[in-house]
Amino acid sequence: MESGMRVRTLVAAVALTTSMLTGYAASQTSANKLASPESFGAIGDADARSAAIFTELGKVLTHPRCVNCHPAGDRPHQANEGRLHQPPVERGADGRGLPAMRCSVCHQNANFDPGRVPGHPEWHLAPREMAWEGKTIGEICVQIKDPARNGGRRPEDLIHHIGEDTLVGWAWAPGYGRAPAPGTQKEAGALVEAWVKSGAICPVN
Ligand code: HEC
Ligand code: HEC
Numbered sequence: 001m002e003s004g005m006r007v008r009t010l011v012a013a014v015a016l017t018t019s020m021l022t023g024y025a026a027s028q029t030s031a032n033k034l035a036s037p038e039s040f041g042a043i044g045d046a047d048a049r050s051a052a053i054f055t056e057l058g059k060v061l062t063h064p065r066c067v068n069c070h071p072a073g074d075r076p077h078q079a080n081e082g083r084l085h086q087p088p089v090e091r092g093a094d095g096r097g098l099p100a101m102r103c104s105v106c107h108q109n110a111n112f113d114p115g116r117v118p119g120h121p122e123w124h125l126a127p128r129e130m131a132w133e134g135k136t137i138g139e140i141c142v143q144i145k146d147p148a149r150n151g152g153r154r155p156e157d158l159i160h161h162i163g164e165d166t167l168v169g170w171a172w173a174p175g176y177g178r179a180p181a182p183g184t185q186k187e188a189g190a191l192v193e194a195w196v197k198s199g200a201i202c203p204v205n
Contacts, residue, residue, distance in 0.1 A: 034059065034183030037194030050198035057191045058137035058203075060162075061144075065171035065181045070126045072133040080179050082133075095124040111175035118175050122167050127151075141202035155200045163189015 035056050043049040060066060068077040076085040092098045097105075107123040129149040132140050143149050144158065153161065162168055163185060171181040181188070195201075 031059065032179070032182045034187040034191060036187070037190055040194075046198060047201045050195055050201035051203040053191055053195045053198065054141050054201070055137055055203045057162075057188060057195065058140065059182045060171075060188050061132060061140055062137065063171070063179075063181045065174055065178065066168075067133050070130055070132040072128075072131045074128075076125055077133070079177075091125045091128075095127060097124075111173075113176040116176055118170065118178070120167050120170050136205045138203045138205045145200060145202070155196045159189060159193045159196060162192045 037053060040049050040052050040056075043052055064077070064080055064082045068079075068082055071077050074090045075088060076091075077083060078085050087101075089101050089103070090098050092102075097103045103123050103125075106117055108117070108119040109121045110119045111117070112119055130143075130151070132143075135143070145155055147153065150158075169185045172185050174180055
């Protein structure tokens with residue numbers, strides 16, 4: 001009797017886990033994962049498919065790991081909630097800080113986890129015209145395609161920049177206490193490539 005109950009409990013537990021796993025695989029839209037380009041194959045209209053792929057990439061672009069360095073103002077933002085940088089620092093003329101307070105004083109070549117300071121040899125703020133803070137994914141898309149606001153890049157250059165640049169890559173290994181950007185850098189690069197090859201269509205919003 002007692003063992004019969006134990007078996008029933010076990011069966012119920014297995015059934016629950018299985019249904020949770022199936023639900024997980026089916027949704028693919030959980031915030032910290034990226035759907036593959038192939039999973040958009042069911043969208044028949046080519047433009048709609050391209051725009052949907054960009055919307056998926058938007059999960060990365062609007063993540064605090066990216067937006068903290070692509071702010072609208074002159075100060076970087078910090079942490080998962082994207083609060084203003086403490087101590088107050090400003091971009092300065094070259095994005096690397098004011099002469100008296102350079103980013104590299106604190107941000108070294110690599111993360112320094114004991115002090116919770118992120119690091120990379122090229123640590124600096126994205127220029128003002130590349131600000132993503134407060135913009136919709138559709139607006140970011142138009143901007144990211146505009147050579148006047150994207151550092152003169154062609155859409156195909158973005159495949160390499162997002163998929164392989166090591167400063168962008170920091171967002172997936174951000175160090176202690178910070179949530180990494182969704183998916184992997186490789187998966188993000190694959191989405192950019194699929195978006196470019198399908199005509200680089202922007203979502204409406
Ligand atoms: C006086 C030291 C200091 C200076 C100078 C400094 N930072 Fe920071 N920065 C920090 C510390 C410490 C953290 C981590 C704070 C935390 O996560 O709680 C940080 C975090 C950040 C983050 C947040 C990363 C994330 O996603 O959580 C960004 C972005 C950033 N700094 C950019 C800059 C830029 C750009 C400059 C130069 C314009 C700069 N910092 C200058 C100390 C500094
Ligand atoms: C430490 C700061 C920092 C972080 C973190 C960061 N960026 Fe940037 N980003 C920059 C700087 C600086 C530039 C300008 C460099 C250039 O044009 O070569 C830039 C430029 C870009 C560009 C090209 C210009 C544009 O807006 O079209 C893209 C795309 C980009 N970043 C994507 C990302 C993505 C995606 C993430 C997060 C996964 C990210 N960045 C995180 C600093 C950062």
